[in-house]
Amino acid sequence: MKIAVIAHDGKKAEMVGFLLENKEKLEGAEICATGTTGSHAERGGLVVTKYLSGPVGGDAQIATLVAEKKLDVVLFFRDPLGKHAHEPDIQMLMRLCDVHNIPLATNPAGAQLLLDGLYQKGV
Numbered sequence: 001m002k003i004a005v006i007a008h009d010g011k012k013a014e015m016v017g018f019l020l021e022n023k024e025k026l027e028g029a030e031i032c033a034t035g036t037t038g039s040h041a042e043r044g045g046l047v048v049t050k051y052l053s054g055p056v057g058g059d060a061q062i063a064t065l066v067a068e069k070k071l072d073v074v075l076f077f078r079d080p081l082g083k084h085a086h087e088p089d090i091q092m093l094m095r096l097c098d099v100h101n102i103p104l105a106t107n108p109a110g111a112q113l114l115l116d117g118l119y120q121k122g123v
């Protein structure tokens, strides 16, 4: 399973907690992340391929992977209360998930359901 994880600043701790809670299900998965999210995950002991930080192109890089069908799932813990200078990149990433029918979860509850489903399917 190839998975991208992204979290806005207010959600990074929650993302790392989510990944650690699901460590067993993520065994064998290739995880990539936007830069700062990836650094947080690494500090949690996870192996992650890091792209640029979101505001300087990381979301766009993940979007490219989506467009190239190189990801099975995108977990993006968004902060719905925050403002982001790179909002167009965020919208592009989510739009391309829809264009290419790549599963996208934007909160922990959805992410858990997605991960459980993919795990059961053996993806």
Ligand SMILES: O=C(CO)COP(=O)(O)O
Pocket: 006, 007, 008, 009, 033, 034, 035, 036, 037, 038, 052, 053, 054, 055, 058, 059, 084, 090
């Ligand atoms: O900005 C982000 C998502 O839009 C996340 O980027 P970082 O993981 O680099 O903070």
